[in-house]
Amino acid sequence: MNRVWPGNPRGLLMERVAAALWENVVLKSDYVVDLHEGGRAFMARYIHARGTEETDKIVGDEVRRLCRLFGQGIPVLGGVRTRGSMLGSLSVQAGLRGIPCIGPELGGGSRIWDEFVEIGVQGVRNVLIGLGMVQDEPVGADLEQVTVNESNWPKTERGGMMYNTCKLGEVVEEGENVGVLRDTAGDVLEEVRAPYRSVILDTRYQPTVYPGDWTFHCGKLA
Ligand SMILES: [Zn+2]
Secondary structure, rough: OOOOOOHHHHHOOHHHHHHHHHHHOHHHOOOOOOOOOOOOOOEEEEEOOOOHHHHHHHHHHHHHHHHHHHHOOOOOOOOEEHHHHHHHHHHHHHHHHHOOOEEEEEEEOOOOOHHHHHHHHHHHHHHHHOOOOOOOOOOOOOOOOOOOOOEEEOOOOOOOOEOOOOOOOOOEEOOOOOEEEEEEOOEEEEEEOOOEEEEEEEEEOEEOOOOEEEEEEEEEOO
């Protein structure tokens, strides 16, 4: 659904769902927190806050403010989108309408993880507190939160089983091993290395990897 915003009431199923949410929820909102997770194959832990040059001018400062309010030391993926399909994301389309939107990406693997649910609930609460909608003290506002404006997923040449050697949120050096691809007998086919000094934003949950597949999401640290 996050490629078809703002949807189409006479389109395909996902376009219809998006159109209904757009009309009845998004356009009536001052701010949007679009809670995501890593899907079947990945585990994620970061806030997606990437816009286009245009949305950055309109809502960039407010988006960065929402990320800081969400807090809890969750890394932020900022910068500007270049790929066309991303223009149909909720954050870009809402941003063009002047509605700041952030996309926390927490957990994954088609499972519900208590620890990530807790971060999401507290993050939304922190945002509400920061916006003056709830009276309370935010949690984890003092934790260091890095922002990266560039990221990369190193790819594998072959298919196989991925053994992770990095953890979500870990900082790795340029060229450091983040995963080992093995065949079904356990022999090493390839080693996956960080393209630059990075914070790990996504890891593999599902070990099965195809040639050219996404492996680990490395956010470039200055
Ligand atoms: Zn997502």
